Structures are given as C-alpha cells and as structure tokens.
Amino acid sequence: MYKPEEHNVICTVCPIGCRLTVIREEHEPDGYKVIGGVCKRGEKFGVKEVTDPTRTVTSTVAIEGGLLPRLPVRTEKDIPKHLNYELMKLISSVKLQAPVKIGEVVVANVFDTGVNVIATRSMRAVK
Amino acid sequence: MRSGPYNHFTGSRMKRGEMYDVVIIGAGVIGCGIARELSRYNLSILILEKEGDVADGTTKANSAIVHAGFDAYHKTVNGQMNARGNPMYDRLAAELDFPFQRIGSLVLAFSEEELVSLRELIDNAHVLKIPGVEMLAPETVHAKHANLSQEVRGALWAPTGAICGPWEFAIALAENAVENGAELALNTQVTAIQKTDAGFRLSTAAGGSIESRVVVNAAGVYADIIHNMVAEPFFEINAKRGQYFLLDKSAGDIVDTVIFQAPTKAGKGVLVSPTVHGNIIVGPDAEYVEDREDLRTTGPQLDFVRQAARQSVPNIPFGMNITTFAGLRAESSTRDFIIGPAEDVPSFINAAGMKSPGLSAAPAVAEEVVKHVAVALGGELKERKDFNPHRRPAAHFAESSPEKQAELIATDPRFARIVCRCEYVTEAEVVDVIHRKVGARSVDGVKRRARPGGGRCQGGFCSPRVMEILARELGIDMGDVVKDGPGSYILTGRTKAVEGGN
C-alpha cells in the first residue's frame, strides 16, 4: 500500500505548541499539507521544519584582557540545524582581545551560509 | 589525588623521621581537643587525619548541642564526662572565639509514662549536680513557648543546656594547638601500627611511617579498627546514622530553646533547636549502617524525622528547609565511652565510642586523656611557658555593629566586598580563613570556617566567587578547587573542548 511521506512536528511559533502532521502532497503549493495547527504561521513553520530546519546558535568564545574570560556570541541569523556542532568546533579556536563592541563580527560567513557570528555584548579592556 | 593544596599540612618531624611524644589519630572535636590540651606542655605532638580537613567526620554532622548532662546516667563514663564538660565551655568559647550560646533545653513529656521518665532524669541530674534542672507544669510551658504542641503534659527545664558550632569549635581547637606548636598532617590515613622498643611505628596509606612514644586513638567510627591494629580487640564500633533538616533563618524564631522529647523504649526522640547561626535544626533518627562512610539521607527516614518533630512543634515549616544531611555516631559495643590505655598496650590510649554526648564531653575527655598520656610518658608533664590559650581572633562582619563594620572596612576594603549575600560574608573573611594556621583548602572548608554557602541559597551565588578566591590565594587553577575531599572536583575542564555530546 502506498504511504505518503509524513512528519510529526511540534509547532514553536507560539506557546500553544500544536502537534502538526506534515504530509507530502505534490499538488499543494509548498508540496506539503499541514494538519493539526490553528494558524497560517504554524503551517509555514511545519513545512520549513521538514524541508529546511534552521536554528540560531548561541555560544561563547575566548577573550583576553576583559572583565571575563568568555565573550557571548551568536549567529546573526538562523543557520541549517545540522551545522550546530560544526559551528561549535569552528568557534572553539577563536580568541579575541578586549575591547569588543556588541554586534562586531567574530567569524564572517560561516560555512558559506552568508551568516556571520557576532558578539552579543560589549566588553571593554580592563587594566 | 591532586597535588597542590592538599600537601600544605604535614608534620615536619614526620618528614625527618624523628620521634613524636604523642601522635593523635583523628582530627575531630575529640582529637583536636586532646591536641590543644596537650599543647599546654612541652611535648612534640602530631595530629593525623585521613580526610582533607579537620572536623570532617562526625564533628561536622551532629545536633550541635552541648547537653546540660541530666540525660546520660550518672554511673557511666559518658554521664560523668558530660556533667564535667558542659561548664568548661564558657571559658573555651571566650578563649577560642567559636559560637556558643546557653539557651537552655526542655524535654517534653506527652504522657503520664513520659512524666515518670522525666522525674528519673531529674533524679539523675541531682546526683550529677547539674544546676537548675526542674519540672515545668504544662501551663508554664505553653505560656513561654507558643509553638509547642498543646499535647505537652509537662517538661524538664535545664538552663545550662547550650548550642555551639561543633566544627568551628574543633577548627579553633586545632588552630590553637598548632599555634602552640602541635603539628597536623591531613590526608594521612593510618594503615598499620607496630609496637617498637621506644613506642610505636605507624604506617600511612601513602607509604610513610611515623614514630611516636604514645598514640592516642580518637578515630571516631574507625576507633576499633585502629585499636585492633596494635592491641587485643575488646570492643566494636557501630556506626549509627542520624538524619537532619536545617531550616532557613526566617523560621529561626519558631523555638528559642533546645526542644527534646522524653526518652522512651522506642528511642530518644527527635529534637528541634535553634542553631548558633539562627537556623533551626531538626533530627536525628537512629539507624545502624554497615558502611562507615554511608552519609546518605533516605526518603523514609526523612519522613520519620518530619513526623516525629511535628509531635513537639506541630507547625514546623519544612517548606523552609535549606539542606538535609546525615551524620554517623560512633557507638561502642560496651555502651559507654572508652577512655584510657589499652590493657595490653599501656602507651596506646583510647578516646573511643564517642557517641552523643561526645561533643558535650569533649573538653573533659581531653583533660582525662592528658592524665593518661602523662602516665604513659612516665609522670609529670612540663608546662610550656609560652602557651597561649587565645586563638588569633577573627573578624565577623555580619555580627558587627555598623560602627565596627565601618572600622573594618577602613582597615581593609575587602571587608566591603560581600562574597556570600545570604550570610553577608566578606572577601576579607574568606581570605583570612584560607591563611589561618589550619586554613581552608576547599569550598566546604571555607564554608565551615566563614559560612559562605551555609545560607539559604546553599552556595548558588557565592561558590564561583569562593572558588576564584581559593584559586587566587592558593596559587592554583580554579578548575582544581574541590568541594571537600580530594575526589570532590567541581569543574571538569574548560568549555569548548568538544568531544561527542548528544
């Protein structure tokens, strides 16, 4: 018996947390039908979670000469979810020198995604 | 074992292979008390402790009560030692600067039968000459103590009952002993004792050996094992575990005196008492355990303690609990303290079986042991001319008046930097306890001496700061700072050492 491709996705657009079922349907505009949700944004989210799941990643990098030994950073935009651990490896070798300004690019264009890793706080130099 | 902070304490003669006059095994309140009492005399003294700090066994986990002395039977050694030990505390607290408060104690009776046992206790108190012990009518009890159960049928009042800081006391004793020339070796476990012509040779787990004319056994729950290394077995130590709750200071006024329950066939009951730091302590139960390191708390026994305590204080706010803990009491098969030389080895002196009231008796026990040491060393001990009974005093910022606080800050701005926001402990105090004679080497060591982390957040905010200060003052990496013993590491490495993950 033919069984169409089907995914269970919990919607994270709002706190309700709808249990979405995302079903492959050739004739739908997005190629998928989404059931179980209550809004359009949820439908869009469901399809994206199945076709191209992405996340914003936050972490820290080493810094010298500041108040703290770590500087918090994040990806400026979402990157593909499967790159999370790769990104952690990439930034593990970064070492900055204070001062740093918030928003400063720490690593540019990671994995050719066009997304930069940026500083999420300023840290002035001490002593 | 990690190197570094743990090797700061060791015996100098021990290193040189020279003979000590007295080696004391065990740095609990008993061993430290004996060391301090012996340090009045011209003797070379070494205290050996298997743990990384003094006061790290039974001394750090008990009810913290200095019993008036009516409870232990007058014909027993522990009865006599308790009665003698209690009045010695006032002077010791003044000399050594540790927390001690005579807040009195009540024993509650809930039945006619229990009133009978209170009368027996009063008779016992009279024989032992415990001052001021009397029976209170229920009306008197309720008038003075609003939070006690309406079921109370009468109570024994003992005005000399007291509370103290047991580990602060033991640390103070050790410090003062060392200030007066005694030596201390931590992380040094005795594995064998050999009789020699001149005395004893003790082997340690690290492979060292120590010579001494006299050995004092103050090894707590391990006292039988130590005894049997060199002398004919005649007693066994059983570890009896007791579990406790410690409630937040905001519950601190629920009782203002030590509240015991009348002893029954079922046991001694559960106590509810203020602590010297303003918390409320509730416990213990009593349960024999096989493993002498088994400091587990257990759900059913904690429930038992809760229920039993509610009999005395029905509205006790267990929702304000800040920590639970367990301690082990060293109970001898002889049912009494064992103080004195082993029959077959006269220079091996036991101070063993120190279950409750061991803390209350400790000062008297120390005096007794000194007499036995004198005999073993051949007579009169020579007093040191330079013995100083006063420990170098420490500043206690939180307990000081605003004027005194301003004065402290003027002398050292680190008094204005609060490390522990629950107990208002300052950086200056933390630094001081690290650099004292028997200084702290771990987060718990700092907590026992200066109290950061002893409050309601249990170190949530201050532990990173305390670790930072310990690392700085000891010249080690913060990653090597431990909670208590050598294996109690806190951090597991730097971040970004990616390996695996989920």
Place this chain on the structure above:
Amino acid sequence: MQQYEVVIVGGGPAGLAAAIEARKNGAQSVVVLERDRELGGILQQCIHHGFGLVVFNEELTGPEYAERFIDELMKLGIEYRLETMVLEVNADKTIRAISPNDGMIEIQAKAIVLNMGCRERTRGAIAIPGFRPAGVFSAGTAQRFVNMEGYMVGKRVVILGSGDIGLIMARRMALEGAKVLAVAEIMPYSGGLTRNIVQCLHDYDIPLYLSHTITEVRGKERVEGVTIAEVDENRKPMTGTEKHYDCDTLLLSVGLIPENELSRGAGIQLDPVTGGPIVNEAMETSVSGIFASGNVVHVHDLVDWVTEESRRAGAYAARYVQNKLVEDASVIASRPGDGIGYVVPHKVRPENLNDKLAIFMRVKEVFHDAKLVVKADGEVVYSRKKRHMAPGEMEIVQVDAQKLKDLKPAELLVSVEGGETVHV
C-alpha cells in the same frame, strides 16, 4: 547621609528599567545600587536568544537585551554604583550599603524601588535523598560557570526540572560536548516553553520524563549516578519504576524564589503565595514610598514583562517623589479566583491609573479553551477566550481604567471559566 530622590536596589533588568523610567518621569537624582561587578544582572549569563519579542519586537540574547538598557542608562547620565551591597533598607527610606570603593554608605531616599530579583530553589528545599557529593548544581550556577567563567561542570548530566533554565542548560551542555542523559519533571507537564522543549531537548535527542523525580544521588565525593522514579498523583515516587543513570552531574531547575530579605527588614508585607511584596497599582509595597518590581515581586516567565512592570514602578516612584500620587483614595482589592494562583497587583487605587490596569497572574493548571474573566463586584469588566494557558506562562490582562473609576468596586476577582484542564 547622602540624599537621593529615587534609589534603585539592583541593576538587573528590573532595576535598569525602573531607573530609566524614573528619570524620564522627572526624578532628578536617581542612583542604581548593584552588588555585582557589572550591570545587567542574570541576563549577562543568559546568552541564549528569545528575549525582547514584546519590548523590542525582535529576538535578542540576554546580554544584548541588557546592553540596550545599560546604554540608555548611560545616555541619560543616571548614576550607578557597582560592587555595592545593600545591607539594610528601612521603613523611613534610609539605606545602608557597602562597597570597596565608597566604604560604608548611608543614603536617605525619597523613594526606593526594590529590584533584587530572585534566587534558585536548592536541593535542600526539595530534600533529595542520597549522598551530598560535588557535582550537584543549580542550573543557574552551572550557567554562570559555563557561560561566564568558561568552565564545564560535568560530562554526563541528568537534569531535574523542566523549567526554562533547565531546558536551556540541557542544550548548552550538549553543545559544549557533554552527554545529557535525561530531564526529569515531577509535574505531569513541563514548566518550560514548548519552543524550548523542541529546540533544547528534541534537537539533541534528550528524553523528557514527566511525572518523574530524583530519588537518590550516589557518589561520596563526586556524583557517580542518580536514580529517577515515576511519581503518583501525590508526587510520591512509586517503587518498581526506578531508572538508574551513571552520571557525574545533576543540575537542578526546581523553581525560583523572590529574594526579599531586605523587604522583610523594612517591615514590608509579603504575599505567601508569590513570596514577594504585596503591591498596589503603582507597584508600591505596604511601606509608603518603597516600590518593588520584577522577580522580587513574583517570578516572571519573560524578561519583557519584568521590563514592563518595572517601567511602571519607576514612573510611579517619580510621581510619588513629586507628590503626584493620590495616596488616600478608594482601594480595590484584587483577588485570585478559580484556577488562578495569584494576581499582581493586590490592591488598586483607580485614581492613579492611566488608561489601563495591567494584572499579571499565573494559572494553577494547564487549561485549553477556557475563558479568563475579571469581575468587579460581580460585573464582568474583562473576558477573553484562551486556547491555551499553563502555569509555566504568565497571563496578562488589561482592564479599562475608566470602567474601574466609574464602578469603584470593592473587589476585582480574576478566574478561569469553562474549558478543560489538560494533563499532557
């Protein structure tokens, strides 16, 4: 004795917002007293994103959110003192504080805003049985070590409590190379946002066990393992359901407690349910001229609401200083009704309201398709159908101030009506 119009106790998100708004509303001399080495409070260690959707309509990390307010504070030239620990707040609005720079400080304020925030519940508070080794951390302490000090706290981790801090730390530890074995939650539902369940647990294949708790901690020196067990409807562990984990670390995310030791010292009345001060529409406590806002009053789910509430507190404190607050007015008592755990504020003087009265609250259970209703002496003044309400999320209702001014009711009762309670 130094003199200030408004003294802000605490330089976290609440204190920053209150200080800025006090200044903007005409308070001339404002000072922020902060005990830490920098401003921003706990936000500085919350390096994950998800802050600011309400206030800035964008997603920021904690430090980014904090820095916007710190920048504004600087721009307005508001005075602040770091490493300054307040020892005493008194009902006469004197404050005693210390700092290494200034020594002992005594201040006479015209108004005070308390913004001390909250602290984490500990292992002791929930009496977890077992040994007491190293390796048991509250999630926030672990977060500080990992995000600010740059140290890992463990390699194999079990987490108790599915509040947001617990979930965030699960992801954080996993990303840093630790193996997170499980998250146990004693309640039948998670205390955290769905989004965090998905992005912090599902993304990293971390199992969540609802209706489970820790029954034993093993290891004498360092944690060697924990046991978790399923609980019955009375939250008592059931024998036979135990699972054993070999791990070196237990993180606890078991609730937050408003930090009100200073409030108690000032004789301020506290609400036993929230653990924070009883406040009126101006966020003023039972002591006239002492205001409070943020997590010191009640634990918020989003920092955005802390900001919103603290802006009100700061603005009202400025009005108080300028004698523009109507003090002896008719007072409405607001109360939680069916399904509601608590409401803030507790008292309302309609004369002092602008156009709306914001009531913050938490529901007691998970509700679907229920109505949130506010009644003024029985008359409905607000009603809205809600698809989903959960104790983990704060509910906010805005009641029309004019209605209250007209009705002058004695009581406002907030309740959940209809719908179904859900056990996930």
